[in-house]
Structure formats: C-alpha cells, structure tokens
Amino acid sequence: MAQQAGWRSLPKGGVAFRLSTDYKTGDWRALKPVIDYNKCTKCMLCWLFCPDMAIVWDGENVVVNYDYCKGCGICANECPVKAISMVPEA
C-alpha cells in the first residue's frame, strides 16, 4: 500500500484528493453480467440504466467495464430481450 497522508497534510474538510476512478470497485462484485451478443438488439437500455457508467459503447457493441461494474444486476433486469445473464464470479 502506498504511504497514506497524515492529518497535517490532508486537504481540509475531507475533500476528495484523488480521482474516484483510482478506486477499482469491480472487485466488490459477486455476480458478473455477461452479454449474449446473439440476443442483444443494441437498444442501449443497459447503458442508460447502469448506475456506475460501467457499460460503455465501443462503437459497435455495448461492453461491460469490469474494473468498475459492482455486479448490481440492474442491466440484466432492464434488458428487454434477456440478453444479459448474471454469472457467479469464479
């Protein structure tokens, strides 16, 4: 672990001193969304509903950014064609 700052040097008021993207929250995940591209209609609802912006459009498809996906399953729940399944992490 990197050396953590003491109270004398931390910015005041608990203001965030690092970017939130520095924290890879993907390792909180118990269930992993897997997209079946044979069923996906590219309707983008999963992209729209993802609370962590962890579903991104790569130019051709929606893909899951597993660095930040916490596995909440909202995408799978919202998918109108049931193209997303929640698979237990190994």
Place this chain on the structure above:
Amino acid sequence: MAQALVKPKIPVEKQVLMTVNGNEAVAYAVKQSLVDVVAAYPITPQTIIVEKFSEFVANGEVDTVFVPVESEHSAMSACVGAAAAGARVFTATSSQGLALMVEILYIASALRLPIVMAVANRALSAPINIHNDHSDAYLMRDAGWIQLFAENVQEAYDTTIQAFKIAEDERVLLPVAVNLDGFFLSHTLENIYMLPDESVREFLGGYRRVSKVKVDYFDEEVPLALNPARPLSFGNLDLYDYYFEHKVQQVEAMKSVPEVVREVNEEWFKLTGRRYGDGIMDGYGIEDADIILLAMGSGAGTMRSVVRKLRREGLRVGLLKLRMFRPFPFKDIADKLKNAKLVAVMEKGISPGSYGPLFLEVNTALYELKERPLLVNYIYGLGGRDLVPDMVENMVKGLFKELETGLVQPRLRYLGVRE
C-alpha cells in the same frame, strides 16, 4: 464593555444609534456583512431575525439569496451546500429547530464550512416552553461549532459581524454559533451603536474569500469550493483508513480559535471602541475576590450589577463572564479562578444525571491547579424563569456564610425553584 482611551477609528458620534431588539440587531449585522445566502425556517424566539432580513431582501436592500425551506434540517442542509459553493452563509434558529438540525451541524463543521448561525436560546421540550435557557446551546456542544454568547443586544450585533471574520479565517474555517438569550435579548429593545455599512465591509474585507486546496488531480492549487469548471467532491465516504485523520484535523483546527477570537476582539476595539474582555472572557472584580460567579449570556449583566452593589458593601465577590464556550478556554479559566476561595458556576442548563455542562468544564480546568477553589454549580432560569437581583444577592451572602463554616455542600444546587 470597556471604554476606549485611544480614539477609535469610527468614533461613537460617527456610529448610528438605533433602538432595536436583539433579533433586529442580528438582522442588521447580517445585512451589513455581505451575506450571499440565508436559508432559514421560522421558530420562536428567533423568528424576527429572518423576518427582518427577508424584508431587506424583498426591498432589494441586499444581494442575498433567501431560501425559505421546509424545516431546519433543510435550512442547515441548504447552508452546507451554499457554503461549499463558496458563499458567505447565515441562518438562525432556536430550541427544537436546532435539535432538528443536529445531524447537519456535525457535517457543516467537519466539511470546514464557515457558516454563521444565530441561536436565540430557548428551552427544549418537554414541557414545551418558548422561553430562555441554554439547553439548546448545550445540545450542540459536541457538534464541532465555535460557540459564542452575547450578554446584551450591542454584543449580539458586534459578535455577529465578528463571527464571520472568525469563521472564515484561514486558521479556523469552522462554523460559528452566536448565542443570544431568547426574549431577554431577542425581544428586548436596547439602544445600540451600529457601524456605517462601509466600515463593516472593510472590517470583513468585502465578500467571502475562499481558501485554496491542493488535490492530486489538478496541477495547481484550486479554490476549496464547488465549481463545475474544476470539480471537487465534498462529503465523501471516509472509512477506517482516513476518517480518523480528518477528524483529528477538524479537532486541531479548534486550537487556533482563541488566538483569532482575541485578534478580532482587538481589531473591533480599534475600529469601534468596544471590546469584550479579551474576546474570550471578561472579568469584573475578580482580582482579589474570595467568591467568583461564572456565567454566560444575559444573566451575567444581572450578576454584575449585584456584584457591584456587594462590592460597595465590602464583600470580596467578582464575576467572570465567559463569552466563548467552544472551544473551551481551560487554561485561561484556571488562571482567572486560581486565587478565589469559591467559584459558583451559574448555568441555565443541566445534563440530567450529571451537572451543568459548564460546571464540568470548569471542574476539568481547575484540576490542573495544585490548590483549587471550592466549586459549586447553581442551575437557574430554566424555561425563562427570571433571575432576580435579590436572589443572587442572597445566594452570594449565603455562600460567604458557608465559607466561614468551611462546609460547602451540596455541589449541585438550584436557584429560584419551588420545593
């Protein structure tokens, strides 16, 4: 209030003499302090402050954004948001309203937001009561706010303006509660001297200036304020790896407060010719006193007049008026009280099952001394009960008799209650 020997920058004849009650005095002070945002919810006995201030807003006399909210919880929340955006912010409340705010009070101080709040002190329910005691101020004792107490309407005006300067000082950055006794001050007319607008503006250095912060994701220091152009994140989740450091940082900030309060008190003195002791406490006849009364708020005025009378009768009694309750000036208190034989801590509030909160602090302060005065705690004036001068006089005379016998018991006493 000491009289100036050196001519102040704004002598009395250039100040504005007005007859106002405590609430109006605070409203005028806020008007002159270039406040950006006021968010408040009405509650007796504070109501007149924001009522009067909303008139200034409606008349276009101030540039302040007035946010009428649906509760005190929302009032303090709106203040937190506005202060985090860099605004100079004011609110006012009392009693139950303050109780509803408590959750956000802790957040305001931890985020280091220099909000100023007037608390027109009122008893807490139940039984429901709208009159004065200090239960509400004691309720927020541990919330991380600076707590100042005014003795009269003039002091309420002066302290409100000073509070912005103290809160926003780079060494402090903490919210300040200005306490004025409900009805005794909030609704009582007094002739007071107000400064011309431009003098207050100059004293505060114009609008609020935001301090700078260095974070990893900007190359330069940036203003410590919310701004979409250079986003900062306030109020983040902070677990076992950083919470402790942030708390200690907030607690340590309190250590700079006495110094700043003294400086501001002196600066105010040079400007107006008025000061309140050293800004932290004000002694009256304490140098050679055998018995010292210690009090906060309007009761100190009554006690001072009794002390003056008893001094004329030859009794060695003094009064120490405490103006700053948080941070508590332990060392100064011990210094001032160390030569007395007995100290009576006079309080308008109690922690049931214990003593009055002020008594506990004084007790702690005196522990450092090798030889300590005896200490008793008088609880008086709960729910607005009058403190009559005769009552104080009899109390002091009784204490002198007890001193002679050498038996001073019990430590906790009530003054002015029926048995």
